[in-house]
Amino acid sequence: MGQAQQPLEHPEEREAIALACRVLAHRGLADGILGHISLRTAENRLLIRCRGPQERGLAFTEAADIRLVDLEGNPAADGELEGGYTVPNELPLHTEVLRRRPSINAVVHAHPPLVVAADLAGLRIRPIVGAFDIPGARLASDGVPVYPRGVLVRNRELAAEMLVAMGDRPVVLLRGHGLTSAAKTVEQAVLQAISVDTLARLSLQVTAAGGALKDLPDSDMAELPDLGGSFNTQTAWRHELARIKAAR
Numbered sequence: 001m002g003q004a005q006q007p008l009e010h011p012e013e014r015e016a017i018a019l020a021c022r023v024l025a026h027r028g029l030a031d032g033i034l035g036h037i038s039l040r041t042a043e044n045r046l047l048i049r050c051r052g053p054q055e056r057g058l059a060f061t062e063a064a065d066i067r068l069v070d071l072e073g074n075p076a077a078d079g080e081l082e083g084g085y086t087v088p089n090e091l092p093l094h095t096e097v098l099r100r101r102p103s104i105n106a107v108v109h110a111h112p113p114l115v116v117a118a119d120l121a122g123l124r125i126r127p128i129v130g131a132f133d134i135p136g137a138r139l140a141s142d143g144v145p146v147y148p149r150g151v152l153v154r155n156r157e158l159a160a161e162m163l164v165a166m167g168d169r170p171v172v173l174l175r176g177h178g179l180t181s182a183a184k185t186v187e188q189a190v191l192q193a194i195s196v197d198t199l200a201r202l203s204l205q206v207t208a209a210g211g212a213l214k215d216l217p218d219s220d221m222a223e224l225p226d227l228g229g230s231f232n233t234q235t236a237w238r239h240e241l242a243r244i245k246a247a248r
Helices: 011-026 091-100 113-120 131-141 156-166 186-208 218-223 229-247
Strands: 036-042 045-049 066-070 106-110 171-174 178-183
Touching: 011 036, 011 045, 011 066, 011 106, 011 186, 011 229, 036 091, 036 186, 045 091, 091 106, 091 156, 091 178, 106 186, 113 178, 113 186, 131 186, 131 218, 156 171, 156 178, 171 186, 178 186, 186 229
Parallel strands: none
Antiparallel strands: 036 045, 036 106, 045 066, 106 178, 171 178
């Protein structure tokens, strides 16, 4: 009899990343087969959503699609890239963020159509809402930069350009491409992307109705409370998971 295969490391984290990929798809930020999420597990290792031999798209991501690699894309444990799994072409988009920003553990790259449309229409992501989405308003009030090249970020040089545009911000738009969201946790990185997508959608709707985009006044911004991580992240994330469960 052959030797039994050892269980893969980080099973809970793999399942969490798979769920997050399905949330992105359910929210319309990754409708097809493009997009990926990564999570740092050690200084030189990360879990990342890979493309397998039976690729069906982010909406159907399973824990088995999440693989452990090093910063160069090599398997970081036995069996990680066996069976036809390959790392994303844009792996450097993730690894360069992790190399240069040690406080970041999770990176989301997605292709939200409304974010792309708003950017191509010349609409910046601005704090046009208040209590409607407090974390989103705060994110937008500090600015959402744009990387002005619509390229596949497939090497460290292009990823470094993206990081220059991103600066110390949590999200950067990629012209004609999508967005990159970075945070300490996978959940926070996905929720940031959802907020940016919501602001883009509202901006397109307001301007299509003939309205003008106006930033929330500083006095109103100062009145917005910090509802805390348990509400902004944990409760919001339970809602996202409940949405995809109810949609089955």
